[in-house]
Amino acid sequence: MSEGHSGLVAHQFETAEQQKETVNLGMWAFLITEVMMFGALFSAYGFYRAQYPAAFAAGSDHLNYFMGAFNTAVLICSSLTMALGVQAAQQGKRKGIILFLLLTILLGGIFLGVKVLEYADKYEHHLMPGINFSVDSPFAAQIELFYCFYFAMTGLHALHMIVGIAILGTLVVLSYRRRFSANYYNPVEMAGLYWHFVDIVWIFLFPFLYLIGRS
Amino acid sequence: MSDHRIPKRIYYLIFATLLLFTMITVEVAFYDLGILSFPVALGIACFKSTLVILYFMHVRYSSGLTGLFVSAGFIFLAILLVFTLLDVKTRDWQFQPDESGISLVVPF
């Protein structure tokens, strides 16, 4: 997203301040598109949940809520480390950036690891739509629908996590090469916005997929 | 925008609140709240994400324009949700699963 390097102002901007504000707004505009993209999936999920509450609750029961809650906590931790990483960047603390970004990557990796365990578990229990789905229930078709959305939504979310980890990895390398300073840290800040957004998606996914209808 | 230096303790406070509400949302899921279970889960999720947006993403300290962009995203998402749910909730027919598969049920 950023056009300039190391405090350089790209030719289309008048000042560094204008460049910074512009890039920031561009990131928010991008996040709007992300909200709508996940939002379409949430809407479709809500549409079916409203039609088939019992079947979706039954589908939800097969999920391991403890793993979901654990992953929520992991992501919240990673959001904290990301926020602290951005703060380190604002203060020009190079070691702080590297430390906190590596921690964030580590936590993101733990999240994905748990996700892999969950997916493997679903595969073993024949809950993968289109691959090996079989459930003994009068609502089998609707439970399969639930799992279609479970995999579509968590899959898209996991894809965003992987992209996020790749971005953070790049930033660690750039930071190691002293590319950022207290005057120029825009990429770190933008990556932070992206990471927090991915966290927010999970904050909604967790209760909707794992919790509602459990009682 | 983010030239405001947010004290570290605010980050820790938000972090603790987020964890607390994660526990709360798990806990209440095991009580039978009836039709309230969805609104409660939605409310807690909205509260948590608002905290993330305002503090971790610095919107509280940014220009009004950023706030406008954020709200625009969620308002249009709400439009999509409300109108699709309006349809499904006011239909006089629905798909019903039965032994032979799925049939269309018209209640009158």
Next chain:
Amino acid sequence: MSNTVAVASHPEPDNNYWTAGYGLKSWLLTTDHKRIAILYLIMISVFFVIGGLFAVLIRLELLTPAGDLVSSDTYNKLFTLHGLVMIFFFLIPSIPAVMGNFLIPIMIGARDLAFPRINLLSWYVFAIGGMTTFAVVLFGGVDTGWTFYTPYSSTYSKTAVGLTAIGVFITGFSSILTGLNFVVTIHKMRAPGLTWFRLPLFVWAHYATSLIMLIGTPVVAITILLVFLERVFGVGIFDPALGGDPVLFQHLFWFYSHPAVYIMILPSMGVISEVVACFSRKRIFGYGFVAFSSLAIAVLGFLIWGHHMFTSGQSILAGMVFSILTMLVAIPSAVKVFNWTATMYKGSISFETPMIYVFGFLGLFTVGGLTGLFLGALGLDVHVHDTYFVVAHFHYIMVGGAIMGYLAALHFWWPKITGKLYSEAWAKLSAIIIFIGFNLTFFPQFLVGYLGMPRRYHVYPDEFQIFHILSTAGASILAIGYAFPAFYLIWSLFRGEAAPANPWNAKGLEWTVPSPPPKHNFDTIPVVKEEAYDYSRLEEEVV
């Protein structure tokens, strides 16, 4: 503008964006918004010809009531590809990606868009999406209609739906990137003194368009992706036999695709505002109303998608709500039409080519808009749903409205873009031929549709033949009208007179830079001290 100023601000007259670099690489790796606009222009012109060829085949087949020229399956593919190519690869990018790309930075006094490299990326993404669609044609085409309705598209169709879905999905991202670039540019790159209410209305219209691109496109992208997944994995997301609901697909599809109609028409409306003020020598009547009506159309556009689904099985209450809300869109649309006509009132109107297209637009858009109200009325729509009445309606909006606006823009800014003047006589002639050909093509379709001819059928009862003959005859005239500009515009590139900086004596920052503009648009960023369309002051200066 006197000569001294022009020379002072432009010491090397040959150093414009055309001559700033030579060779294929200097074009394919450019980040100059003007060159990217030219790349888009070439691309969408090719797609327009392809989409037009499909239309020619459709009209030829419909000349006779029997299915004699092509088989039913081929006919299905023809109208599908016509719709896909024209909508996703011509109409949606036409004015924004060509004219908007070229003009917005200059109009707001910036050296480039906010993110030039993302701008280039959007062209490449568009090209990849376009190539994928070419591949679809090679693999035997696709027959779902441009709407991809499920479960036909997800389960039953034996054609290359998957590949088409990927092509449309990719192209969507090009649209998102363009919209993102415009929104951010208009917010953050305006020249000093250029407040929101001094912006040209072209820019306001593009702001509204970009909002729709940003908000709507991701929804259709993910929906098409779900159809793709459904085909690949054989799951039932939208298949009623497996618990899915095809009406949900229509909700998600039209959440984007209805506002997408406004992506096509809003930029045209922006063009009309510019041209009508210039050739009436007056400031636009009710600037604020025209500006906000663009935003109102964009926002209301997201509240009314259900009027495409009156007969699809959505709830009656939802149908009524959508029907009522549809009527609301007539208000901002009418505000615009009334303001343009009021602008002409007591103006000193001249009839240059762009203005002829504006007159065409005003008449045809009004017909298209009013028939839209018929279709938005819940009761009447049940009668004319999926008939040629609908086909005629949306062609009046998209061809009569959007393409007329596109041609007006092309003729209005051609001297600025290329630095050459085209032949005014030929241009006027072709504008009139297009107007006549268009009406002869599509007006009979209102009648035959009202009489009950369904769309997407290639065999029809004998009594409808006279309407189809008229329509095909009109399409031939229209094709001639469209062919003319291709010749005289390309001719003008080589033999045309050099254009002055401001051939129309028009207002706006783009007319203060030389034609064609220099590489970085402005040597020094201008300071804006007056409102847009201040023609009265211009006239006084001339006098």
